[in-house]
Structures are given as C-alpha cells and as structure tokens.
Amino acid sequence: EIVLTQSPGTLSLSPGERATLSCRASQSVSSNYLTWYQQKRGQAPRLLIYGASSRATGIPDRFSGSGSGTDFTLAISRLEPEDSAVYYCQQYGSLPLAFGGGTKVEIK
Amino acid sequence: EVQLVESGGGLVQPGGSLRLSCAASGFSFSTYWMSWVRQAPGKGLEWVAHIKQDGSEKYYVDSVKGRFTISRDNAKNSLFLQMNSLRTEDTAVYFCAKMPCTTTSCYGFLYFDYWGQGTLVTVSS
Numbered sequence: 001e002i003v004l005t006q007s008p009g010t011l012s013l014s015p016g017e018r019a020t021l022s023c024r025a026s027q028s029v030s031s032n033y034l035t036w037y038q039q040k041r042g043q044a045p046r047l048l049i050y051g052a053s054s055r056a057t058g059i060p061d062r063f064s065g066s067g068s069g070t071d072f073t074l075a076i077s078r079l080e081p082e083d084s085a086v087y088y089c090q091q092y093g094s095l096p097l098a099f100g101g102g103t104k105v106e107i108k
Numbered sequence: 109e110v111q112l113v114e115s116g117g118g119l120v121q122p123g124g125s126l127r128l129s130c131a132a133s134g135f136s137f138s139t140y141w142m143s144w145v146r147q148a149p150g151k152g153l154e155w156v157a158h159i160k161q162d163g164s165e166k167y168y169v170d171s172v173k174g175r176f177t178i179s180r181d182n183a184k185n186s187l188f189l190q191m192n193s194l195r196t197e198d199t200a201v202y203f204c205a206k207m208p209c210t211t212t213s214c215y216g217f218l219y220f221d222y223w224g225q226g227t228l229v230t231v232s233s
Contacts, residue, residue, distance in 0.1 A: 035219045037153075044203055044223035045153065056221065088153055092218035096169050097155035 002027055002091050004100035012106040019076040021103045023089035028069045030093030036065055036074045039102075040085045048087075049074065081107050110134040110222040112204045117227030124194050124231070130187040130204030130224060138182035141207040141214045144189050146200035147226070154200075157189065158207060158218070172198075194231045201226040 032052040037045040049065035143158035209217035
C-alpha cells in the first residue's frame with residue numbers, strides 16, 4: 001500500500017509569487033500515475049494534473065506538474081487570489097488508490 | 109456538461125444502513141467506470157470504491173469491505189452506494205466521481221475527472 005506525504009502543510013504567499021508543493025510516495029508510483037486536485041472551501045475537488053505532468057482540460061498553464069518515482073511537485077506560478085485552496089495528490093498506479101493529506105495554499 | 113448529483117445522505121445511528129444515489133448526465137454513463145470518494149469533516153480525501161461499466165468488477169478500500177456495496181443502473185444513469193453496519197468513522201461527505209476510463213481494463217485511468225458536490229452522511233447516536 002502506497003502512502004503519500006504532502007508538504008508543507010500550509011503555504012502562505014503573496015499574489016504574483018510562485019508556489020511549490022511536494023508529494024512524496026512511500027514507494028515508487030507505477031508509470032508516474034499521479035494526479036493533483038484543487039479543492040476550494042465548500043466545493044468538490046477539481047482535477048488539475050494527471051500522469052504527473054499533463055494538465056486537465058481547461059487548466060491554465062500557470063499550473064504545472066513534474067516528478068517521477070517517489071517525488072512529485074506541483075508548481076503554481078503567478079499566484080492569484082482564486083488559487084487559495086487545498087491541493088491533494090493521488091496515486092493511481094496500484095490499489096488501494098491513495099490521496100495525500102493535502103497542502104493548504106493561502107494568498108496573503 | 110457533465111453533472112453528477114448525489115442524494116440520500118443524512119443522520120443514522122451506529123449499526124444502521126443508508127443508500128446513496130448519484131444521478132449522472134451530460135455524458136455516456138454506461139461507458140465509464142464510476143467511483144465513490146469520501147471526506148471526513150475537516151479531513152482529507154479517501155477513495156471508497158469503484159465499479160466497471162457493466163458492474164462486473166467492483167473494488168473497495170479495506171475499511172468498507174463487507175459493509176458497503178457499490179452498484180449502478182445504466183438504464184437510469186445512476187450510481188449507488190449501499191452502506192450497512194455504519195460506524196461513527198464513516199461520517200463524511202460522500203462524493204460521486206467519474207473516472208476517465210472507457211476500456212474494460214481501467215489500469216492507468218483510475219483517477220477522477222469529474223465530481224459531484226457530495227452528500228453528508230453523519231453516523232451518530
């Protein structure tokens with residue numbers, strides 16, 4: 001069973017800055033089958049990135065994913081107030097499907 | 109436009125049962141794998157179960173095996189989750205989620221491209 005650990009727990013940045021979120025897996029994620037979701041307060045999650053680096057439909061290019069094996073990163077460039085949310089990674093290379101604990105991004 | 113609308117949540121006592129429903133529209137429901145994901149209050153996301161297009165394959169997280177049953181009715185574009193022997197730790201918002209998988213084997217597509225708004229299940233005496 002793969003366990004995903006996200007860091008930091010909270011990120012507080014100003015508009016226009018760049019956010020870097022980390023997701024570390026307890027073992028290698030098969031074929032880099034890793035996604036990132038954004039969840040705003042009181043809303044359902046929204047798919048941002050799949051396959052570690054492919055943007056989902058309609059996602060702006062300010063969001064980018066990278067990484068392989070056990071270490072993955074979500075970068076958000078030119079932060080906007082609307083990017084305030086909790087971000088989750090999820091591995092789908094093996095069962096049970098697993099999510100990380102989330103990183104909260106606050107915009108000052 | 110893909111729409112997923114959950115219903116059936118509510119307050120139930122420990123040991124009780126509840127059946128959740130998800131009405132799907134805006135896509136060819138019968139050709140996609142579907143899933144349930146839950147989120148305890150103030151906590152992270154947890155995959156619960158997913159089901160193949162024809163219902164012939166079902167997968168569950170260990171903590172609900174033997175208590176929850178996922179099913180679907182393709183004629184009615186609906187997904188269900190029958191929850192029995194409910195525990196306080198099952199308290200959560202339950203999301204219906206579509207998986208971007210139209211093949212018979214979903215390996216490589218076991219993620220969630222569309223989500224409903226969720227329905228709250230509270231297990232408490």
